Amino acid sequence: MIRARYRLAQLVAVALVLLGALPALAQKPNPKRKVAVLEFRKGSAALPSAAAISAKLLRKQTSLEVMDADDARKKYGSHLGRDVFACQGATRCIARIGRKLGASEVLLVGVSEFGDVILTLQRISARNGRVLTRIAEALAHDAEPTAKAMTRYLKRVMPKSDFIRYGVVRIKANVNDAEVFLGDHRKGVTPISPLRVRAPATYKIHLTKPGFVPFTASVDVPPEAVVKVEPTLVPRTTPAWYKRWWVAAIAGTIVVGAVAIGASSLQGPANDVPVRIPPQ
Amino acid sequence: MLAQRAKLTACLVVISVFEMACLGEGSVEVKLQLPEDPDLSPLQLNIGEVTLMTEMPGEPAHSQSQQVLDVSDGVDLGRIDVGDDVKLTLSMASPSQRLVGFGRSAPVSVEADSDVVVPINVRRPFVYMTGGLNITVFDSTQDQESADYQSAIGVGGSPVLVAPTPDGADLAVVSVGGNGTFLSLVSTSTHTRRDEIPPVALGPYPTDVAVSPDNRFLVVAHEENPGGQGGLSVIDLAAARSGASSIQFVPLAGVGGVVVSNERAFALVGRATDFGCPQDVSSVVAVDLNSGATGPTVSFDHGIHDVAVARDGHTIVVADSCDDSLISIDVDDDASRVPLASLTDASAVAIVNDRVWGVGTKAPTLTEGARLELVSIPVSGNMDEMTRVALPPAEERAKSNSFNTPGQRAQQVLDADALIAYELAVVPGAGHIALLTRSVFQGEESGDLGGFPIIPQMELRSWEYLLVNAATTSIVQRQRTKCTVEWDSFSLPWLDDWECGSLPEQDVVAAPGYEPLKISVLYGAK
Numbered sequence: 001m002i003r004a005r006y007r008l009a010q011l012v013a014v015a016l017v018l019l020g021a022l023p024a025l026a027q028k029p030n031p032k033r034k035v036a037v038l039e040f041r042k043g044s045a046a047l048p049s050a051a052a053i054s055a056k057l058l059r060k061q062t063s064l065e066v067m068d069a070d071d072a073r074k075k076y077g078s079h080l081g082r083d084v085f086a087c088q089g090a091t092r093c094i095a096r097i098g099r100k101l102g103a104s105e106v107l108l109v110g111v112s113e114f115g116d117v118i119l120t121l122q123r124i125s126a127r128n129g130r131v132l133t134r135i136a137e138a139l140a141h142d143a144e145p146t147a148k149a150m151t152r153y154l155k156r157v158m159p160k161s162d163f164i165r166y167g168v169v170r171i172k173a174n175v176n177d178a179e180v181f182l183g184d185h186r187k188g189v190t191p192i193s194p195l196r197v198r199a200p201a202t203y204k205i206h207l208t209k210p211g212f213v214p215f216t217a218s219v220d221v222p223p224e225a226v227v228k229v230e231p232t233l234v235p236r237t238t239p240a241w242y243k244r245w246w247v248a249a250i251a252g253t254i255v256v257g258a259v260a261i262g263a264s265s266l267q268g269p270a271n272d273v274p275v276r277i278p279p280q
Numbered sequence: 281m282l283a284q285r286a287k288l289t290a291c292l293v294v295i296s297v298f299e300m301a302c303l304g305e306g307s308v309e310v311k312l313q314l315p316e317d318p319d320l321s322p323l324q325l326n327i328g329e330v331t332l333m334t335e336m337p338g339e340p341a342h343s344q345s346q347q348v349l350d351v352s353d354g355v356d357l358g359r360i361d362v363g364d365d366v367k368l369t370l371s372m373a374s375p376s377q378r379l380v381g382f383g384r385s386a387p388v389s390v391e392a393d394s395d396v397v398v399p400i401n402v403r404r405p406f407v408y409m410t411g412g413l414n415i416t417v418f419d420s421t422q423d424q425e426s427a428d429y430q431s432a433i434g435v436g437g438s439p440v441l442v443a444p445t446p447d448g449a450d451l452a453v454v455s456v457g458g459n460g461t462f463l464s465l466v467s468t469s470t471h472t473r474r475d476e477i478p479p480v481a482l483g484p485y486p487t488d489v490a491v492s493p494d495n496r497f498l499v500v501a502h503e504e505n506p507g508g509q510g511g512l513s514v515i516d517l518a519a520a521r522s523g524a525s526s527i528q529f530v531p532l533a534g535v536g537g538v539v540v541s542n543e544r545a546f547a548l549v550g551r552a553t554d555f556g557c558p559q560d561v562s563s564v565v566a567v568d569l570n571s572g573a574t575g576p577t578v579s580f581d582h583g584i585h586d587v588a589v590a591r592d593g594h595t596i597v598v599a600d601s602c603d604d605s606l607i608s609i610d611v612d613d614d615a616s617r618v619p620l621a622s623l624t625d626a627s628a629v630a631i632v633n634d635r636v637w638g639v640g641t642k643a644p645t646l647t648e649g650a651r652l653e654l655v656s657i658p659v660s661g662n663m664d665e666m667t668r669v670a671l672p673p674a675e676e677r678a679k680s681n682s683f684n685t686p687g688q689r690a691q692q693v694l695d696a697d698a699l700i701a702y703e704l705a706v707v708p709g710a711g712h713i714a715l716l717t718r719s720v721f722q723g724e725e726s727g728d729l730g731g732f733p734i735i736p737q738m739e740l741r742s743w744e745y746l747l748v749n750a751a752t753t754s755i756v757q758r759q760r761t762k763c764t765v766e767w768d769s770f771s772l773p774w775l776d777d778w779e780c781g782s783l784p785e786q787d788v789v790a791a792p793g794y795e796p797l798k799i800s801v802l803y804g805a806k
Contacts, residue, residue, distance in 0.1 A: 133358070135344040156344045156358040272359040273390060275308035275332065275368075279354040280323070 031162055034065040036072050036103035038084050042112040051109040053150050062162045072101055091129040098126030121157040133157050165223035167199030173231045178209035199223040207231050306391050311399045315469045322372050322381025322404050332357045333369040364389045370400050379405055380421040382708045382803045401448035403468055403802050405707045407714045408442045409745055411796035415439045420707050424757045435464055435473050441489040444802045452498050454486045461486055480525045484508035490540040497569045499545045501538040510534050512545055514569055530572045541593035544568055552583030555698045557602035566611050578614050588631040590659045597636050599626035606638040621655045621666055628704035632805040634659050639701040649673040649695025669753045674699050676721050676740050677781030678765050691781050694721035694740055705801040715746045716796050736773035740765040743795050758786050762793035
C-alpha cells in the first residue's frame with residue numbers, strides 16, 4: 001500500500017495544457033456539421049423549453065455547430081416561427097428553411113397532443129428533406145422531461161458518432177525508448193506520436209524503462225483538447241524521487257485534479273446500450 | 281503529512297473507478313428470424329422504415345424509427361436503456377407507411393456490459409380466416425388489386441378455429457374431420473402443418489381458441505351439446521410443441537368464446553350471436569389456468585356478444601349490444617362496471633396494448649342502410665382520447681337473370697337492414713382492422729305492370745370479410761364468401777329469376793361459398 005501511494009505521487013511530473021479545438025475528425029456524418037434545432041407545435045403549449053433544452057444539450061455533449069431558435073431567428077428573420085408553422089411538419093418545407101439557415105440538418109422538435117403530450121424529434125436532411133431518424137415519445141401533460149431523459153432521446157435520434165468525442169494526449173518524456181501504456185494497452189515507445197483518445201475520460205498513463213523508476217499518472221482528457229504530459233523518468237541510481245524538495249509542492253495540485261476526475265467517473269456504468277439489426 | 285496521505289488515498293479511488301469505466305460497452309443485436317418460405321417474408325416487400333418499440337416494466341413504451349434502403353444491410357436502431365424484462369417490438373413499414381413486417385421478442389435482460397442477441401420472429405401481419413375447406417390467408421400488406429393478396433393453407437379436416445401464438449411462430453388450428461376434433465400447429469414460417477407434431481385430439485363442438493400472452497397455455501372452448509360436454513380444454517403449449525399432449529378439461533356449460541391472460545381464461549358462457557339485443561343470458565367465468573378452479577363469475581341479465589381481456593389480467597371489456605356500449609369490468613370487483621364508450625349494437629371487441637377497439641352497428645335510416653361503427657378508447661376510459669369512425673353504409677346488389685337479350689340487365693341495389701360484425705381482429709399497430717360481417721338486405725316489391733309486380737319482394741343475405749384502414753375508413757380488402765337471395769315468386773313478378781350481384785370493389789367467392797367462422801391476425805389482437 002505504501003509503495004502504491006508513492007507511485008501515485010509521481011503525478012507531479014504531469015502538466016496539462018489545453019490547446020484548443022482539434023481539427024474535424026474525418027467521419028460521416030461530419031461531427032461538426034451545422035444543425036438547426038427548430039420547434040413545431042400543433043395545438044399544444046406543453047414542454048415550452050423542449051427545443052431550447054435540446055439545443056443546449058447538443059451543444060454540451062457533441063461537437064456539432066448547433067443553431068438554436070435565437071440564432072436561427074437572427075439569421076432567418078422574425079418570420080421564422082411563422083414559416084416553420086406553415087410547413088405543418090412537411091419535411092421538404094422544413095429542409096428549405098434549413099438550407100436558408102446554412103444548416104446541414106434540421107432537428108425538428110415537435111410538440112402536439114393526442115391525449116398525452118407527444119414529443120417528436122426528427123432529424124431532417126436540409127439537402128433533400130429526407131427524414132434520417134425520428135422518435136416519438138408520449139409524456140403526461142405535466143411531465144417536463146429531465147435533462148437526462150432529453151439526452152436519452154437525443155442519443156436515439158442523432159447518430160451515435162455525434163456523441164463520441166476525442167481528445168489528444170501528447171506525451172513528451174525526458175528519455176527515449178520508454179514503453180508507453182495507456183490503461184492496459186501498450187502504445188509504443190518514446191518518442192511517441194500524439195495519441196487520439198475518447199473524451200471526456202480519465203486515462204492512466206504508465207511509462208517504464210529498465211534502469212528507471214516507472215512513471216504513472218492519471219489524466220483527465222476533455223473533449224477536443226490536447227493534454228500534454230511531460231513525464232520525467234528518474235534513474236534508479238539517483239536519490240529516490242520522493243525525497244526531492246518539489247514533490248510535496250506539486251502533488252497537492254495534481255491530487256485535487258484527480259479527485260475531480262473521480263467525481264465524474266463515479267456516475268457509474270452506461271444506462272443504455274446500442275441496438276442494431278446485423279446484415280442478413 | 282497526514283493531509284498528503286489522505287489526498288493520495290483519494291487518488292487510489294480514482295484509479296479504481298477509472299478501471300471500472302474501462303470495461304467494454306454492451307450491445308443488443310436483434311436477430312431477425314424470417315420465414316423459410318421467401319414468399320412470406322417481409323423482406324420481399326419494399327421497406328422504407330424500421331421502428332423499434334421498447335417496453336420496460338413500469339415505464340411508458342417508447343419507439344425510435346430509422347429510414348432504411350435495405351434491411352439486409354443491417355440497421356442501426358440507436359440505443360436502448362439497460363434493464364430487466366425488456367420487451368422489444370420491431371415493425372417494418374413501406375415507404376407509404378403501411379405495416380409490412382412485425383415481430384415481438386420475449387422479455388430479455390439488457391445489460392450495460394454484455395452483448396445480447398434477441399431473436400424475433402418477423403412476419404407479415406397475415407389475416408387468417410376459417411370456415412372454408414382450408415384456412416384462407418389474407419396478406420394485409422397488399423391491397424385487393426394485388427393478385428396474391430390471398431392464399432390458402434390446407435391442414436386436413438375442416439379448420440374451424442385459428443389463433444396465432446403470441447411468439448409469432450405457429451398457428452393453433454382446431455379442425456373437425458372424420459377423426460373428430462383435433463388441434464394441429466401450422467408453422468408461420470412456411471404456412472404448412474407441422475407434421476412432426478401429432479394432432480391433439482379434443483372434445484367436440486369447439487367454439488373458440490386463444491393462447492396466453494406468455495405462450496404457456498392454449499385454451500379451446502367447447503359448447504355443450506348432447507354429444508359432448510361444454511367447457512375449456514387447457515393445453516400446455518410447450519408440451520404440445522414437443523409432441524406430448526397435456527390437456528386439462530374444465531367443465532362449463534355452453535362456452536361460446538374465450539380470452540386468455542397469463543394466469544386466467546375468461547369463458548363467455550351463453551354468448552349472443554344474433555343481430556341486436558338478444559334475449560339470452562350471458563356470463564363471463566374466470567378460470568385459473570394452473571389449477572382449473574373457476575370463479576369469480578360476472579353475470580349479465582342479457583346476452584353479451586364478445587369479451588376481451590386487458591394486459592393487467594383482471595380487467596375485461598365486453599361488447600354489450602343491449603346497453604349499446606363497451607363496458608369495462610374488473611372481474612375481481614364485479615361492482616366496478618364502467619361504461620367506456622357508447623356503441624350502438626356493440627358486437628365485437630379487442631384490446632391492443634392498452635387500447636380498446638370495438639365495433640357496433642348504426643341502425644338504417646330512411647335514406648341509408650345500416651353501417652358499421654368503430655370506436656377506439658384507452659382501457660383507462662379517457663374520453664378525450666376516444667376515436668369514432670363510421671364505415672360507408674352497407675349495400676348489396678341483386679341481379680335479375682330474366683333478360684336473355686345481350687346488353688340488357690336489371691339490378692336492384694339493396695341497403696342493409698340488419699348488419700353485425702361478429703369477429704374483429706386488429707392488425708399490429710392498429711392501422712388496419714379485420715372484420716367478419718353478416719348482413720340482411722330486404723327489398724320491397726316494386727313496379728306494377730298489368731297487376732303484377734316487376735320486382736318481387738326479396739331478401740338477400742351475405743357474409744363478408746373486410747379489412748379496413750382505420751385512419752381513412754377505406755376498405756382495402758373486401759371478400760364476400762357467401763350470398764343467398766330469396767324472392768316472392770307467388771306474386772308472379774315480371775322478373776322472377778334472381779341471383780346476388782356484386783359491387784365493383786367486392787371480391788366474390790363462387791357459389792355456394794361458405795360462412796366464415798373466425799379471423800385472427802398474426803401478432804394482432806382480438
